[in-house]
Structure formats: structure tokens, C-alpha cells
Amino acid sequence: MRKLLVSVALTMLCGMASAQFAGILPGQQAEKLPEGFKPASTNTFLANYPAVNAATRQAMFKVVAPTAQKVQVDLANKKYDMTKDDKGVWTCTSDPQVVGFHYYAILIDGVAVMDRNTDAFFGSNWESSGIEIPEGTEGNYYRFNKDIPHGQVRSIYYWSDINGLERHINVYVPAGYDENSSTRYPVLYLVHGWGEDENGWSNQGLMANIMDGLIAEGKAVPMIIVMPSGDIKTNSDVRTASGDVTKIFANNLIPYIDKTFRTKTDKKNRAMAGLSRGGMQTCMTVFNNMDKFGWMGTFSGFFMRDGDSIENMYNGVFKDAAAFNKQMNLLFISTGTEERTPKAAVEALKKHGIKNVVYHESQGTAHEWLTWRRALNEFAPLIFK
Amino acid sequence: MRKLLVSVALTMLCGMASAQFAGILPGQQAEKLPEGFKPASTNTFLANYPAVNAATRQAMFKVVAPTAQKVQVDLANKKYDMTKDDKGVWTCTSDPQVVGFHYYAILIDGVAVMDRNTDAFFGSNWESSGIEIPEGTEGNYYRFNKDIPHGQVRSIYYWSDINGLERHINVYVPAGYDENSSTRYPVLYLVHGWGEDENGWSNQGLMANIMDGLIAEGKAVPMIIVMPSGDIKTNSDVRTASGDVTKIFANNLIPYIDKTFRTKTDKKNRAMAGLSRGGMQTCMTVFNNMDKFGWMGTFSGFFMRDGDSIENMYNGVFKDAAAFNKQMNLLFISTGTEERTPKAAVEALKKHGIKNVVYHESQGTAHEWLTWRRALNEFAPLIFK
Numbered sequence: 001m002r003k004l005l006v007s008v009a010l011t012m013l014c015g016m017a018s019a020q021f022a023g024i025l026p027g028q029q030a031e032k033l034p035e036g037f038k039p040a041s042t043n044t045f046l047a048n049y050p051a052v053n054a055a056t057r058q059a060m061f062k063v064v065a066p067t068a069q070k071v072q073v074d075l076a077n078k079k080y081d082m083t084k085d086d087k088g089v090w091t092c093t094s095d096p097q098v099v100g101f102h103y104y105a106i107l108i109d110g111v112a113v114m115d116r117n118t119d120a121f122f123g124s125n126w127e128s129s130g131i132e133i134p135e136g137t138e139g140n141y142y143r144f145n146k147d148i149p150h151g152q153v154r155s156i157y158y159w160s161d162i163n164g165l166e167r168h169i170n171v172y173v174p175a176g177y178d179e180n181s182s183t184r185y186p187v188l189y190l191v192h193g194w195g196e197d198e199n200g201w202s203n204q205g206l207m208a209n210i211m212d213g214l215i216a217e218g219k220a221v222p223m224i225i226v227m228p229s230g231d232i233k234t235n236s237d238v239r240t241a242s243g244d245v246t247k248i249f250a251n252n253l254i255p256y257i258d259k260t261f262r263t264k265t266d267k268k269n270r271a272m273a274g275l276s277r278g279g280m281q282t283c284m285t286v287f288n289n290m291d292k293f294g295w296m297g298t299f300s301g302f303f304m305r306d307g308d309s310i311e312n313m314y315n316g317v318f319k320d321a322a323a324f325n326k327q328m329n330l331l332f333i334s335t336g337t338e339e340r341t342p343k344a345a346v347e348a349l350k351k352h353g354i355k356n357v358v359y360h361e362s363q364g365t366a367h368e369w370l371t372w373r374r375a376l377n378e379f380a381p382l383i384f385k
Numbered sequence: 386m387r388k389l390l391v392s393v394a395l396t397m398l399c400g401m402a403s404a405q406f407a408g409i410l411p412g413q414q415a416e417k418l419p420e421g422f423k424p425a426s427t428n429t430f431l432a433n434y435p436a437v438n439a440a441t442r443q444a445m446f447k448v449v450a451p452t453a454q455k456v457q458v459d460l461a462n463k464k465y466d467m468t469k470d471d472k473g474v475w476t477c478t479s480d481p482q483v484v485g486f487h488y489y490a491i492l493i494d495g496v497a498v499m500d501r502n503t504d505a506f507f508g509s510n511w512e513s514s515g516i517e518i519p520e521g522t523e524g525n526y527y528r529f530n531k532d533i534p535h536g537q538v539r540s541i542y543y544w545s546d547i548n549g550l551e552r553h554i555n556v557y558v559p560a561g562y563d564e565n566s567s568t569r570y571p572v573l574y575l576v577h578g579w580g581e582d583e584n585g586w587s588n589q590g591l592m593a594n595i596m597d598g599l600i601a602e603g604k605a606v607p608m609i610i611v612m613p614s615g616d617i618k619t620n621s622d623v624r625t626a627s628g629d630v631t632k633i634f635a636n637n638l639i640p641y642i643d644k645t646f647r648t649k650t651d652k653k654n655r656a657m658a659g660l661s662r663g664g665m666q667t668c669m670t671v672f673n674n675m676d677k678f679g680w681m682g683t684f685s686g687f688f689m690r691d692g693d694s695i696e697n698m699y700n701g702v703f704k705d706a707a708a709f710n711k712q713m714n715l716l717f718i719s720t721g722t723e724e725r726t727p728k729a730a731v732e733a734l735k736k737h738g739i740k741n742v743v744y745h746e747s748q749g750t751a752h753e754w755l756t757w758r759r760a761l762n763e764f765a766p767l768i769f770k
Contacts, residue, residue, distance in 0.1 A: 111449070113499065
């Protein structure tokens with residue numbers, strides 16, 4: 001790769017060279033795609049494939065692998081065998097997909113690798129390929145809207161003794177944050193799922209588009225959103241326990257944010273939410289720090305384990321319903337209808353006397369990003385009001 | 386992958402599952418690495434390999450590929466054959482490397498793919514694996530320093546009619562930008578090389594660490610640094626010419642930045658620099674907009690082509706040396722000693738009467754990121770003074 005970079009650099013004054021994989025360069029003609037198919041928005045800027053069909057919601061994949069014996073695409077719980085042509089180019093077309101974002105992998109002779117035609121999306125603890133399936137109006141709320149003001153996502157490193165390293169967070173500030181330099185804002189802490197990282201809500205979730213839209217329409221109040229990692233990358237001399245992440249959130253991150261941004265610091269102006277394992281981390285963090293958070297949401301992340309009862313789960317936080325009701329303005333519980341739902345737990349909570357529970361179902365979606373984009377879009381308008 | 390995510394999510398309340406590739410989880414014992422080797426800082430948080438040896442500057446790689454016929458590592462212009470053990474785990478150890486950042490690829494039966502154990506670094510127009518080789522004190526200026534104030538890198542999307550899409554830029558603001566809310570700052574536009582993107586200077590270049598250090602020590606003045614893409618990703622209905630990128634920089638980006646940030650807007654407070662092809666783009670942009678820029682730098686990106694003379698190159702911008710000298714405070718030209726150097730061009734410029742040329746050589750480095758980290762570290766203290 002570096003060889004390619006070097007050789008290109010030495011001829012760069014004459015223009016640009018083409019990558020190994022099929023693609024287009026600015027000014028070049030695009031490779032002719034099958035009727036109805038366009039390059040996915042998640043592709044690198046040169047790649048025509050994967051291509052997506054907005055009408056059929058199918059994806060087509062292409063991999064150049066002349067000497068491989070078997071190449072497959074692994075997408076949404078199904079492995080597709082690819083077919084090789086006489087030039088060693090493998091292709092396949094997927095079944096119709098749920099719109100929104102999906103991780104996928106290419107299997108080359110059994111080894112799961114990233115498709116080099118897409119941007120990288122950290123999921124399942126590796127930089128994975130991803131594909132955005134477009135469709136009609138579903139996604140308007142998560143698409144970039146050029147006609148409204150936009151917030152900024154700030155990439156920040158701060159020192160963490162627990163990590164023995166600098167720790168990376170992303171912080172969304174709403175449009176107008178710089179201009180309104182005396183305004184203070186409420187803060188939502190928003191956590192990704194297992195195997196993802198602090199970039200997930202931006203890259204896979206398109207949270208900035210969602211929040212820009214909600215705030216511009218007056219549906220949500222302008223707020224700061226802090227996106228930390230739910231994992232602990234350490235330097236190799238340091239070992240930590242995974243439970244330390246809730247300590248980082250409560251004791252390390254909140255003071256740093258309140259020092260660094262113009263926040264409102266009382267509990268009625270602080271919320272936390274997370275998806276999947278991030279929902280569990282939200283419960284662990286909030287229920288152990290009820291004096292710090294006034295609002296919470298779990299997206300595909302709230303379940304009763306076998307043997308749990310409302311009385312004893314989470315160290316008995318729900319036992320005294322009246323006390324819980326007084327402390328928590330909102331317990332938002334969301335799920336996709338095509339995954340294991342927490343409906344029974346929600347009903348048990350309500351029966352036990354827990355008020356301020358809002359239950360949201362994303363119709364027709366599973367444990368996937370469309371569920372969570374929809375959940376954020378429902379949750380954010382409910383908080384800080 | 387999604388299957389893995391789903392299955393994990395359903396058991397997530399019980400803890401975390403392990404990824405397919407070798408790795409460690411918080412609280413677990415690290416796999417025993419060979420004496421002197423540690424996980425590279427560029428690894429994902431679970432990965433022990435690639436491992437690096439700070440003393441020998443070697444890297445060890447590991448890939449699990451039981452059914453592959455041949456697996457290689459492609460690093461710094463050399464392909465290393467990996468050796469397979471009886472469990473299908475392939476390993477190899479590299480020659481000593483130059484310290485700093487290197488792209489590399491894994492070749493699985495001839496297909497170049499990303500090593501899933503590292504973070505993703507966009508280079509050669511794909512999301513590539515990368516490895517940071519540590520060594521003694523060389524890197525102190527580009528390492529995170531917990532004892533100084535830190536700037537922020539802001540991720541911003543703005544609408545571009547030329548792209549027919551939102552366009553992504555990263556903007557570094559120095560420590561104190563929010564607190565000193567009436568201070569205005571000079572601006573450096575800083576461009577990546579061929580095949581890289583607007584994240585390159587942050588991820589591969591560690592520019593924030595370099596600038597935080599220079600500013601904290603008083604060597605460089607506090608400045609805003611704008612990192613745009615040197616390529617044009619368009620929606621698939623739009624076609625552009627690659628030359629349009631200089632028009633975007635001059636006519637589209639500068640007004641947007643001056644509107645959005647507290648900038649000083651006169652030419653003596655605006656600089657541009659770029660590496661490799663970004664050096665060429667710097668020349669194209671600055672030489673066509675001499676009224677807008679007072680300082681410029683090219684890192685491994687300034688060459689005379691065959692047939693060029695000082696008089697005629699870049700449309701004759703150097704022809705009237707006195708005029709050029711009056712307009713340009715600094716023409717910084719940097720190179721690694723182990724690549725094709727622009728030494729002859731620099732000498733010809735000086736002989737022709739071009740003043741304010743500063744020539745910098747990075748000793749023992751080629752067309753690689755250590756050259757460019759060093760170049761930024763030399764260049765930034767020279768501007769806006």
C-alpha cells in the first residue's frame with residue numbers, strides 16, 4: 001500500500017492514480033450500474049459497489065479476488081455465496097433489507113474481512129464494512145438537511161488514570177453554541193452498544209442529523225450530547241475491570257464535561273441513554289447515581305433476567321416505587337418488534353407503580369440501527385421539559 | 386457480524402463475549418507476548434497483535450485463517466510470507482521499521498484486506514490497517530501530554546453544491562477557544578495526501594498533539610487549523626472535475642470558516658499547507674489566490690517537472706521574484722531524505738531571487754508520516770509571526 005502511495009506521490013503532479021478496486025475518479029465516467037442501483041452512501045468516494053436499489057432495498061456486492069476459492073457476503077444473519085466471473089471478480093445480490101445501516105463482512109476463503117469499498121464502522125470490536133439502505137421518506141429525519149442550522153461534533157481526548165491513557169469522547173454541541181456564549185445547556189450522555197465505540201452514534205446512528213432536525217423544528221430543546229466509549233482501552237501495563245466504565249461515567253466524565261462545556265449541572269438537566277449493552281450501562285450508572293440523573297432511556301437494552309423480579313432487579317432500585325417516581329422524570333424503554341422485547345418487564349414496572357415509564361416499539365425492525373435512530377428521535381423530545 | 390451482535394445483546398446482561406480474533410477483555414489477563422513486545426497503540430482495544438518492540442522497532446503480526454492457502458503482510462514496500470501453525474494461525478515478524486505511523490495490508494490468497502486488529506486509517510483510497518512504531522524520545526512532540534491544555538477537533542458537515550452532498554471537514558481549535566470568547570485567531574488550512582482524507586492529519590498525523598505542545602510551549606501562536614478533504618465525494622448524480630477542489634478551498638471553504646469561527650480574515654493571518662498531493666493542491670490554491678494567503682508549506686509535495694523552469698512553473702508565479710517576495714511571507718518546502726527531494730528546485734528558487742524560502746529535511750525518513758509530523762512541527766512555529 002505504501003509502495004502504491006509512494007509511486008503515486010512521485011507521479012502525483014500528473015494527476016491521480018486508480019485504486020486496486022473498481023471505482024471512479026472525479027471527472028471520470030461512473031461504471032454503468034444495473035438499472036435502479038446506485039453506489040451506497042456508505043461507500044468510499046471512489047467505489048461504485050456495494051450498490052443499493054432504493055425500490056427493492058437490495059444490495060449488490062463486488063469483490064476482486066482472482067485466486068480465492070470461495071467468497072461470501074455476511075449480511076443481516078445470512079451468508080450469500082458470491083459468483084466468480086472469468087476475470088476473478090465475484091458478485092452477488094442480497095435479499096431486500098430493512099432500511100438504514102447494516103454491518104456486513106466479506107468472507108474470503110473463510111476469513112471475515114472488511115469490504116475495502118466502504119467506510120469503516122466499528123462494530124463487533126473491529127472496523128467493519130457497512131451499508132446504508134435508502135428508502136423513501138423513512139430516513140428524512142436522519143438525513144442531512146441543508147436548510148437548517150447544524151451543530152458540531154467535537155472530538156476530545158482527556159487524560160484518564162483508570163485507562164492509563166488519554167480517553168476519547170465525542171461531544172455534540174447544538175447550533176448556536178458558539179454564538180450564544182453565555183447560554184448553558186442540559187446534557188445527555190449517550191452510549192453505543194457492545195462491540196461499538198464512541199463514534200457509533202455519529203457514524204452509524206447519524207445522531208447529529210437527527211438532533212439538528214429535532215432542535216430546528218422545536219421538538220427537542222437544544223442540548224449537549226456526550227458520547228463516550230463503553231469500553232476501556234488501556235495501555236498494556238494497565239488492567240481494569242469492565243465495571244469501571246460506570247465509575248468513569250459518573251466520577252470522571254461528568255466533572256470533566258461540566259468543567260469544559262457550558263452545562264446546566266443539576267440532575268433535572270442531565271440524562272443518560274444507551275443502546276443494547278449501553279442500555280445496561282445506563283441502568284448501572286443511573287441507578288447508582290440517582291442524585292445525578294433526572295431522565296434515562298434504554299434502547300434494546302432493558303431486560304429482566306430469569307429470577308429477576310421488579311422488587312429485586314438492579315439492587316432493588318424499583319422496590320420503593322414512590323421513591324423512584326420522585327427521583328426519575330422519565331424511564332424510556334424502546335425495542336424493535338423483531339427482537340426480544342421488554343414488554344413484560346414494562347408491564348410489570350407499571351403494575352408495580354413505577355410511573356413515568358414510556359414504552360416505544362420500532363415496527364418491523366430488529367437489533368439494528370434503524371431501531372436506535374428511531375428511538376433517539378422519540379426519546380430526545382421527551383427530556384429536559 | 387450482526388448475528389454475533391444480536392446473540393451477544395441477548396446475553397449482554399451477563400457480561401461481554403469475545404471477538405473472533407485473539408484479544409483481551411478488560412479485567413482479563415493479556416495473552417503472553419514475546420519478550421519486549423507490546424500491543425501497538427494503533428490496535429483496537431481488544432487486540433494484542435500486531436505487537437511492537439520499541440527497542441528493535443520490529444512488528445509481529447497474527448492472522449487467524451485456517452482455510453487460506455497463503456497469507457502475507459505488506460508493510461513498507463515489502464511483502465512478508467506468514468507461517469501457519471496447526472491451528473490455522475499465521476504469524477510473522479517484520480524487519481526494523483522507521484518509527485511513527487505505517488499503513489499495511491494483509492494479503493489473504495492474494496486479496497489485500499485490512500487487518501481487523503487495528504483501527505482504520507484511510508489511505509490509498511481505502512480504510513487501511515495501520516501500525517504505530519514507538520521509540521524513545523522521537524515521538525514525544527506527537528504524543529498526548531496530560532500536563533498541558535488541549536484543543537478540540539470539531540467534525541463539521543456543511544452543504545456543498547459542487548459535491549451535491551454535505552461536505553465533511555475537521556477543524557482544530559486551540560485550547561482556550563471557548564473561554565476566550567472574543568479572541569480571533571489566524572487560520573491554517575492543512576491538506577492530506579493522495580488517497581487519504583480529512584481525518585488523516587488527526588488519525589495518522591496526530592496533529593492535535595503536535596499543536597497542543599507547540600502552543601503550550603509558546604513556540605507556535607494559537608491558531609485554528611482547518612482540515613478539508615482534497616477529494617470530492619459526490620452523490621452519484623453529480624460529476625465534478627478534480628481541479629474543482631481548489632475552487633472549493635478558495636471560494637467555498639474560506640467564507641464558511643470565516644463565518645463560523647472567530648478568525649482573523651486578512652491574508653497575513655491565513656496559511657495553507659499540505660503533504661504530497663496536498664502540497665500540489667496547496668500550490669494550486671495559493672498561487673491562484675495570492676491575495677488570500679500569506680504563508681504556505683509543502684511537505685513532500687514540491688517538485689519541478691521535466692521541462693519546468695522557475696520562470697514558467699505554476700503559470701509563472703515565480704517569474705517576478707520581487708513581486709512574489711512581497712506577497713508571500715513564507716514558502717516552506719519539506720522533504721524526507723529517503724525520498725525524491727526538491728533540493729534542486731529550492732536552490733533554483735533561491736538563485737532566482739525568491740526569498741522567504743525555508744527548506745527542511747527529515748533525516749532518514751521517506752514518503753511517510755514521520756516526515757510529515759516533523760514537517761508540521763517545524764512549519765507551525767514559523768507562521769503568523
